[in-house]
Amino acid sequence: MQSYEVLVVDDSVFMRKIITDLISEDPQFKVIGAAKNGKQAVEMVKRLRPRVVTMDIEMPEMNGLDALQVIMTEQPTPVVMLSSLTQDGARETIIALERGAIDFIGKPSGSISLDLRKVQTALLEKLRVAVKADVTKFRVHQAPAWKPSVGPQHGTEAKQTITHEPRPIPTNPLNGQAPSQVKQVIAIGTSTGGPRALHQVISNIPAHLPAPIVIVQHMPPNFTKSLAQRLDSVSNVCVVEAKNGMILQNGVAYVAPGGFHMSVARNGTGSYKIHISKEEPRGGHRPSVDTLFESLLPFKELKRHIVLMTGMGSDGAKGMLALKNAGAVTTIAESEETCIVYGMPRAAVELNCVTHVLNQQDIAQKLAQAVLR
Structure with a gap:
């Protein structure tokens, strides 16, 4: 069996030992080193060239976000x-994912906790996904307003970069259209x-786009709120975490809340609304992309533009096929060239339901063209 080499990074000696032990119980992985801060991690990555790294966020000398950027x-x-399950932890994690981290796991009870054993299965699963990702093909995406942290502070600059007061959802109709005129x-x-x-x-969708945007990102509770706030801070459109009963408005993006399915339903007034539910996961996912996509099937009066981007598995592919057969105007799959994991888009391509296969940087322009024509 092939063994993948892992570098563990954490400022706690105890935590480094716990994480190393958890990983080493799987013969598929071999821990080849442990770093106590981001500065040491950068040096060890260059010297040891591990296949995958586990990275704490809050560390002295250089925090995990800065180390990730350099790596x-x-x-x-x-x-x-490795993220703390707090509001600040969620915000920092979103920045880490923007900067190129494959995924994250939560520290259930802080930086020193035997409870980390509870997430061993998730940790090993995410490591298995990570070793399949080819991060060398991506250009680094510079997060807005980023600069290195100063001195031994634990992520101070990172927290500052994501501080953002969400814009209120517009109360006045966009482009002169009432919500019922979507x-x-x-x-x-x-x-x-x-x-x-x-x-x-x-971030590249034009302001006042005459269409609402509904988004499912596989992510646990708390983190989707921070994701929506982060996207709102860098975008021309308003981005919110969806709540049950919200009326769809043009120029607003709605992110499904972690741990809940999101679908679109018809409102009594003839407009369209968000429906949030906690039905059983589909394919292990809640929220499920297929659940969202399939909810749009009855609305043939709408011009529907459907997108599947990077992700493991096939969630959303069957929903896209059904929508294509039901008259969806646009079906886009992100190309293998830019996908960090070419799973969900591949599944859609293999079902022959994709009208456009596009690199990540070309998707926004195509959507704008399709909506505005």
Whole structure:
């Protein structure tokens, strides 16, 4: 059996030992080193060239976000972040995913906790995904307003870069259209590598686009709120975490809340609304892309533009096929060239339901053209 080499990065000696032990229990992985801060991690990545890195965020000398930025610039290597399950932890994690981290796992009870054993299965699963990712083909995406942290502070600059007061959803109709006059809808599904891809696409959507955007990103609760806030801070359109009963408005993007399915339903007034539910996961996912896509099937009066981007598995492919057969105007799959994991888009391509296969940086322009023509 092939063994993948792992570098563990954490400022806690105890935590480094726990993480090393958890990983070493799987013969598929071999821990070849442990770093106590980001500066040491950068040096060890260059010297040891591990196949994958686990990276803490808050560390002295150089924090995990800054180390990730340097690694992805100088020696691109798949990185799985260790994140605290707090609001600040979620915000920092979104920045890490934008900067090229493959995925993250939560630290259930802080930086020193035996509870980390509870997430061993998830950790090993994410490492298996990470070793399949080819991060060398991506250019580093510079997060807005980024600069290195100063001195031994634990992520101070990172927290500052994501501080953002969400814009309120417009109360006045956009482009002179009331919510009931929504004529088109964009639906996007993504998973592993999705926050980075969504940053690229949503930040390039023009303001006042005459269509709402509904988004499913496979992500746990709390993190989707931070994702929506982050996207809102860098985009021309308003981005919010969806809530049950929200009326779809043109020029607004709605991110499905982690842990809940999101679908689109008809409102009693003839407009369209968000429906949030906690039905059983589909294919292990809640939210599910297929659930969102399939909810759009009855609305043949809408021009539907459907997008699948980077992610493991096939969630969304069957929904895209059904929508294509039901008259969807545009079906886009992200190309293998830019996908961090070419799973979900590949599944759609193999079902022969894709009208456009596009690099990540070209998707926003194509959507704008399709909606505005």
